[in-house]
Amino acid sequence: MTTNAIAAKNPPELPGPKGLPLLGVSIRLVRDSLEVLRSVAREYGDIVRIPVIMGTRILLNHPDYIQQVLVFQPTKFHKSKLSKEATERLLGQGLLISEGDFWRRQRRLAQPAFHRQRINEYSSTMLACAHAQMRGWGDGETRNLAQEMMELTLEAAVRTLFGTTLPGEAQHVGRAMTFLMRYSLSRARKPIQIPANWPTPKNRRANREYEFLDSLVYRIIAERKAQPGSNHRNDLLSLLMGAMDEDGSQMTPKQLRDETMTLFLAGHETTAITLSWTWYLLGQNPTVEARLQEELRSVLAGRPPEIADLARLPYLHAVINEVLRLYPPAYILARVAIAPFRIGEYDFPAGETVLLSQWVMHRDPRYYDDPDAFRPERWLDGLADRLPPGAYFPFGDGPRRCIGQGFAMLESAVVIATIAQRFRFRPVPGRTAVPEPLVTLRPKHGIWMTLHSV
Numbered sequence: 539m540t541t542n543a544i545a546a547k548n549p550p551e552l553p554g555p556k557g558l559p560l561l562g563v564s565i566r567l568v569r570d571s572l573e574v575l576r577s578v579a580r581e582y583g584d585i586v587r588i589p590v591i592m593g594t595r596i597l598l599n600h601p602d603y604i605q606q607v608l609v610f611q612p613t614k615f616h617k618s619k620l621s622k623e624a625t626e627r628l629l630g631q632g633l634l635i636s637e638g639d640f641w642r643r644q645r646r647l648a649q650p651a652f653h654r655q656r657i658n659e660y661s662s663t664m665l666a667c668a669h670a671q672m673r674g675w676g677d678g679e680t681r682n683l684a685q686e687m688m689e690l691t692l693e694a695a696v697r698t699l700f701g702t703t704l705p706g707e708a709q710h711v712g713r714a715m716t717f718l719m720r721y722s723l724s725r726a727r728k729p730i731q732i733p734a735n736w737p738t739p740k741n742r743r744a745n746r747e748y749e750f751l752d753s754l755v756y757r758i759i760a761e762r763k764a765q766p767g768s769n770h771r772n773d774l775l776s777l778l779m780g781a782m783d784e785d786g787s788q789m790t791p792k793q794l795r796d797e798t799m800t801l802f803l804a805g806h807e808t809t810a811i812t813l814s815w816t817w818y819l820l821g822q823n824p825t826v827e828a829r830l831q832e833e834l835r836s837v838l839a840g841r842p843p844e845i846a847d848l849a850r851l852p853y854l855h856a857v858i859n860e861v862l863r864l865y866p867p868a869y870i871l872a873r874v875a876i877a878p879f880r881i882g883e884y885d886f887p888a889g890e891t892v893l894l895s896q897w898v899m900h901r902d903p904r905y906y907d908d909p910d911a912f913r914p915e916r917w918l919d920g921l922a923d924r925l926p927p928g929a930y931f932p933f934g935d936g937p938r939r940c941i942g943q944g945f946a947m948l949e950s951a952v953v954i955a956t957i958a959q960r961f962r963f964r965p966v967p968g969r970t971a972v973p974e975p976l977v978t979l980r981p982k983h984g985i986w987m988t989l990h991s992v
């Protein structure tokens with residue numbers, strides 16, 4: 539017998555809240571999952587068993603354990619079933635939810651499209667979208683910046699994915715995607731569902747939107763194939779079409795469709811949320827905002843940001859890191875074990891579901907002083923290098939780390955640098971922004987701010 543086996547404990551000994559018979563803490567989780575996650579971590583420590591309806595979840599609250607799941611033993615885990623079932627019809631076998639060899643090949647094929655130099659080519663599109671969004675904004679107006687940022691990143695996603703060949707269609711794509719995501723999730727959450735092929739108004743609309751999106755993507759693929767040299771375009775869809783595996787094989791139209799939908803969905807909402815919380819936090823912290831304005835003034839002097847400028851804007855990047863720390867759009871990751879695994883001194887069987895929460899880790903006082911405070915300065919003195927790996931993971935980690943991290947960081951930097959040079963935002967009294975933990979950490983009632991010209 540090995541020393542490890544002797545040391546191993548049985549999972550039932552794990553600490554955790556008791557909860558109600560059968561229901562566990564499900565009701566509390568639905569009502570206030572962010573607070574429940576943090577409080578059980580505080581109370582029960584680095585590894586907690588949380589009883590939920592018909593089962594349990596294991597919440598891991600230590601950087602080493604997070605690394606164990608994402609980086610050191612990733613092949614023992616799959617993504618959770620709920621997120622897969624909710625999104626399967628929309629995303630098919632796209633990168634976000636596929637597994638195993640299929641996922642590995644798709645990731646290999648898609649990776650070059652996300653090379654830094656490629657991504658940098660999108661900065662002018664991002665800049666144009668930021669300018670277009672500000673058109674019509676006036677001094678003293680009140681706007682829902684969450685809505686504005688969603689429109690902005692949606693436009694940027696359509697243009698970077700498909701190029702500029704879709705006059706008028708961008709908005710329809712956005713509406714369709716938003717509807718289908720909500721529709722899929724609400725179906726996944728209901729214990730009893732009306733079959734998707736029954737002709738209810740929602741099912742009929744869903745079918746229409748699916749048909750619209752599918753035919754759009756397939757049409758663009760066919761057009762690109764028919765145009766000689768079309769693969770020299772630099773939109774993401776063309777790059778994916780041109781990608782070739784070592785054996786000379788390429789993605790099928792269905793795979794291209796699934797990846798396009800996935801990139802669209804994974805990319806635009808998360809970035810919009812990051813931007814929305816940025817304006818909210820800057821508006822509440824005028825000293826931080828003033829320091830950011832000062833950096834932008836001294837480096838850009840009123841002109842639009844270019845790629846070369848970004849390396850000279852450390853405070854801007856510290857602001858983005860700090861926003862992603864406090865309001866990580868992906869605030870929790872779930873994995874189901876497909877093989878037995880060990881975490882710390884505990885052995886677990888296959889089938890166990892583990893939860894890793896950015897929301898909890900990013901506000902852990904062991905790693906962050908004054909963890910609830912918005913202090914971008916903390917990133918300026920080498921905090922990123924001092925933190926243990928696993929203590930900060932807004933983009934996940936390991937092989938399934940976000941493929942769009944560079945894209946998101948570039949878009950956030952370009953948009954903030956562009957808009958902050960023209961406007962400051964102040965919270966509207968009585969309209970506090972509240973994070974709503976759904977798939978992403980959206981602001982529940984939007985982010986209502988008053989605009990002031992700089």
Ligand code: HEM
Nearest residue numbers: 633634804805808809868932933934938940941942945946
């Ligand atoms: C601030 C913005 C973003 C955040 C916080 C974010 C966060 C994440 C996280 C945490 C994961 C890992 C999920 C897991 O391990 O279960 C992920 C995966 C992914 N993200 Fe992002 N993301 C952002 C922007 C983007 C953008 C802009 C794109 C595309 C243009 C994108 C595309 C993807 C894809 C395709 C995956 C799946 C990768 C794989 O499994 O191979 N994301 N993202």
